[in-house]
Structure formats: C-alpha cells, structure tokens
Amino acid sequence: MKKTLLIALLTGIFATAAHAQSSVTLYGLIDTGLTYTSNQKETGSTAGHSKFGMTDASINPDRFGLRGSEDLGGGLKAMFALENGFTLTNGALGQHGLLFGRQAFAGLSSDQLGTVTFGRQYDSVVDYLAPLAGAGAAKGGVFFGHPYDNDNLQNTMRINNAVKYASPNYNGWRFGSLYGFSNAAGGFSDNRAYSFGTSYNNGPFRFAASYLQLNNGGSDANLAGATDSLVNPAGQVTGSDSTFSAGQQRTFGAGFDYAFGPATVGFVFTETKLENATGINNTSASPIPLANSSLRFDNYEVNAVYNVTRAFAVTGSYTFTDGSSSLAGASSPKWNQFNLLLDYALSRRTDVYVEGQFQHVSGGGTVFTADINGLSPSATSSQVAVTAGLRTRF
Template identity: 55%
Template sequence: MKKTLMVAALTGVFATAAHAQSSVTLYGLIDAGLTYTNNNIVPGSGGSGHSNWKATSGSVNGSRWGLRGSEDLGGGLKAIFTLENGFNIMNGTNSQGGREFGRQAFVGLSSNQFGAVTLGRQYDSVVDFIAPLALTGTQYGGTQFAHPFDNDNLDNTFRVDNSVKYTSANYAGFKFGAMYGFSNQAGGFANNRAYSAGVSYNYGPLNVAGAYFQSNNAGTVNAVTGVQTAGAVTNDQTPFASGRQRIFGGGLNYAFGPATVGFVFTQTMFDNGVGLTNVGTQGLGSVGLGNSARFTNYEVNGRYNLTPALSIAGNYTYTDSRIEGEKPKFHQFNLQTAYALSKRTDVYLQGEYQHVTDTDGLPGGATINGVGIASSNNQVSATVGMRHRF
C-alpha cells in the first residue's frame, strides 16, 4: 500500500513538472561581407558618382541575436516570447534606430489547436506570408535583392510597434493571420495606425500566399522644406513618409526535386505627401516625391541545390512606378551562389544589376537596395561574404 502511494505521489510530481516545463534559446546570425558598387553618388558633390568598395553587414540577412522562450501551460497551450536585436557587425552598433530589440519584441500565448496571439513589436502580414516566396528577405538574396527602395517591405525594412497579432494553426496546409498596430495617442486612434492580414496554402510542392497592409499617417512631408518625418507606428528606417501607405500582393512557389521556381506580385501605393526617408547618406538631403506615388513589382525567381552544400539562386524584377505623373521603370537582375562549410556556416557570392528609365521624379538614378544611389541609370554591385548561425 505504501509503495502504491509513493508511486502515485511521484507520478503527480512529474506530471506537474511536465506541465511547467519551459525553455529559453539563445540564437543569432552574423552576415559580413565586402561589397563593390560601380557607381554611388558622392556625398556633397552635387550628384556626381564614383565607384565604391566597402565592408558591409547584412548584405543578405541582417545580423542579429535573440532570445526565444516558451513555457508549457498544459492542454496544448504555451506562453511564448521573442526578443531579437539587430546590429551592424562592422561597427558594433544597434540597428533599427538604435533599439535594444529592434527586430522583434513580443510575448503571447500559443495553442496547438487555435494558433497564437502575440503583443509587441512585430512583422506585418506581408512580411509573414508573401516575403518567404520572394528571394529578398530570405537566405537566397536578402537585402540587395529587394524591390526598389524596399517599397513593399518584403525585406523587413520596418516593423510595426504597439501591435497585436493573430497567427492561426496549420489546418491541412491552410494558414491565415492578421495584425493591428495601435497609435497609442489620445484622440488619434485612426490617424497613426497600421493593420494587415494574410493567408497561405501549402499542398505538397506548391505554396501560395496573399496579404494586405495599410498604414495611416506613415510620416509627414513638409510642403516647404520637403523634410520627411516617419510615422510613430513604423518609426524606424521607413523608406517612405506619406499620409497613407497601402501594400497588397501575392505569390506562389513550386518545388520539384532540388529546384524551386516562383512568382511574386506586389503593388505599393502612397498618398497625401510622399518623400524618401533613406537617402540622407547620399548627400541629397530630403527628397520629396509629390503627393502620390505607386510601385508595381513583378518578380520571377528560382533556386537550385547543385549539391547538398552548394546552391544557386537568381531572379528578375520589373517595377513599374508612377510618381506625380512620371513613370520610372526599374529592371533588376540578381544572382547568388552559396557554399555551406558546415550546418551553421556558409560563404556566398552574389551580384546585382539594375537599369532604370524615365527617372524624372527620382533622386539620382539606379538604386540597388542597401548599396546607395547611383548618379546614372545603371548600377552594378557584387558582394563576397560569409554567414554564421548560432
């Protein structure tokens, strides 16, 4: 009888310990490289260009470290959190406007049956659902493969503060989600907010997704000086300031054997005063683009694993834009090859070429994301680098 009671007591203790099981994981990625660009505007030169060699951090994937944790609450329910810092490996400074956890910072509840609800600083639904189908924002191209100025945010240039997000569980390949970012301003509930929604479906080798994002008062543009101020909800490295920003699009990927091919379409629209906010290092000052702008992006991409360690990836993006009646058109070709030295470390070589026409309304000429604006309509860039994950 005593043995039976002891076994029962120990079983209860272990069951309680199992329900209270928790874990915290330290993780990160470091991306460092050397980048050559054939034409960059020289700061303070009045718009003249010159070739440039520079040491770069995050040419493909932004360098980061983070803490990810969960606590089992029983019944398939968990408490979860993520704190993720972005940094520049070349000078040790924080990215995302100097924030301690600028890439992500959220806490919430996750259910195996119903999905997850999280609160904090988070990615929007366009990033969650469409970006994995493009090469920008992934390990196969990243920063420099972004669409012009990262106008559709597929490369995660900005995050949404003060946000509540729901992400569903996987229902036979079907997932959906939505996010709302609060203005946190008395009397300004609808004037400075962001919201988005997305859906995806996976069936064997086929992946399909679509999403929508809108930000109200995503910054202001001074009509006299042209100076831009980014909005409070997306207030870090936002490529554009405007009274309203809308992004919608979709894409698909299909895998066969070691190869994957895909197509992505996005359209980004800006209203009520538009200005570029990421050209300060080009010696151009603030650049206003009028009252409205639109960028329509078409990307065709593919990747192939030549061996388990060696991969090749490439894409072509055509961007048709409208800026106050002007019609700049961007053509960009990208190619990357990467070789895995181990499961955690790889080296890569990638190159980009961009040609832009009808550049009225744009600062300078061609502009490959992350390398700077050119003084002419053509720009070439190449990077050799390495990534280490931990």
C-alpha cells in the first residue's frame, strides 16, 4: 500500500513538473471607434463626401492568437505563434481571408545563441525600426502611417516562407535577419524577400536601422512566393498582401528617440525605391496603376510622446514625404501629414482615445490624392480624420 502511494505521489510530481515546462497563452487585442473623414471619394465618381461611421484598428489592428513554448533544457526552447487578424465591425477575416494571416511560425530559441523561426513572419523594418516611429504600432498606430505605408512601418505586409534569426540581447544591442523563399523551381529570385536590422536600447537613448528588399513582389508571377496576391477566377490579380506590385522594392531607414522625464522625442527617416512598379495595393479603393514606372518615397518623421500622468498620454508626429516618379503629371508628389493622439488608460488593459490627422498632397496630379493610411482615399489633395475609440487587450 505504501509503495502504491509513493508511486502515485512521484508520478503526480513529475507530471506537474513536465507540465510546468511547457506553456500556451491565448492573447488578443480589439480596437474600435467612430471616425469622421472628409472628402472621401465616392465609388464610381470623382466627387468627395464627408463620412461618419464605425471603424476599427485606428491604432492597432484587431487580432487574437496563440503562442507557446516548451523548455528543452540547457537554455533551449521550442516555440510557436499563430496569430489571426479580423475586422470587429463585421467579423471578417483580415489579411485577405487567411486564418493566421498576421503571423504563423515555429522555431527554436537559445539563451546564448538567439532564435531561429520558420513561417509567415514580420520583416526587420517592423521588428527593429517601427518601435521608434509614430507610424509604428507602439506609438501612434495605423492612421499615423506614412503614405500607403510605403516603408511597412505599420506591418501592412508579412513575408511567407520566411526563415528569421534574432540575436540575444547584448547589453541593449540586438540584430537579426530574414529570408523569404520564392519556392519556385527555376526562379529562385522570383517573388523572394530578404531583410536585416539592428537596434540599441539601453537607458534613455534608442537607435535602430533596417533594410528590406523584395523581388517581383505583389504580382501573379509566383503566387507561392514570399508575398501574397489575390487572384480571381479569370486569373487576374485583384489584391495583394504586398504594399506594391513591382519588379523590385528596396526600403531602408534609421531612427532614434530619447526619453527625458515624462517625455520622449524621436526622428525617423526611411526611403523606399520601386522599379518596374505596376500598382499600389494598400488603398481602400482599387489599386493605383503605376504603368511599369519607377517611384521613390523619402519619409522624414518627427514624433513625441508626453506622459501627462500615469494614465494620460499625448502623442504627436509630423511626416514630410518627398516623392518622385516617372509618371507623367505626377513626377514630384509631396505629402505633409500632422497627427495627434490623446490616450487615457482606464486600466492596464483598456484605454479610450481621441485622435486626429490632416494630410495634404501637392504635385500628385490625378494619380496621388490625399489618402490617410487605413482610410478611404480623398477626392482632393487634402483629407482630415477625427476618431474617438476604445482599445482593450486580453
């Protein structure tokens, strides 16, 4: 009898210990509000109309996910993440209907050597540079994004078939890289991606730099490659997870911020160059045709966050985007955008906010009108948006 009790006790202890070495977490975020938008372009017309309606994801896109890890011993862990994006206002799946369109990866993590993961993942611009930008999810969010999210600071685009490495933290310094395979026989560079970046965060000063390159992204040349495309039954590309459809996209940038007392100020510069570009996909209207042109966006952003109290914060930014293109009548588009966000935390997980944006475009001709990221394009060169919202995390 005593032996039976001892065996049962030891079995229970070992089972508990084994269970404690593994963990799975369900998490999520919901962000919704009411938004006024000026000059919204009406479908099938060139006229602009004011709009007041329910929106979602003005700061952070809605999501829920599972992440887990298993301790393999010796500082080594197996890990995974499956993250779904959705639209709260109608319950639809995000990322063109993908079940785990935001992230889906598995890998190994070592305390000494770093982390290697495989799957659908964020690039190094998102991982390293975005936390310093007002256009990134950590500060201002979606509506603060640079025109068309041309530099992917708002992680409009993910990379499929990706192998990613992230280093350990060396006294505040980190670095990493990513490669997205084309998965095409005889077309190694046909819809592939690669990216790398670094950051330093130690004390009040933060710095980051990153680079991203896509080859033949956002086209129907290789639908199983590094970026997604939507194709209708007739075989036509009707949408894309990639911000642009282009023969080549190169994005690089750097930035810093500095915290003193309750305030943080920062500056970010990014540049995106497109060659043989056929369209801009990241717009609520139909894709903007680019007629196989070249296009460049230089983004200069200043941002600031001031914590008035522990519960109340004010975030603001200004971005000047200097563009150039080979398109007739739109060779030198220039965007000016001002953003302001007032956020009040009701608890550690729930906050309410009011934010506003103003964007003005010059030199865009009929190709580039005002188009605040995440909202419908304007029929004119100017657009204003004001949002009152609620955000909660679980």
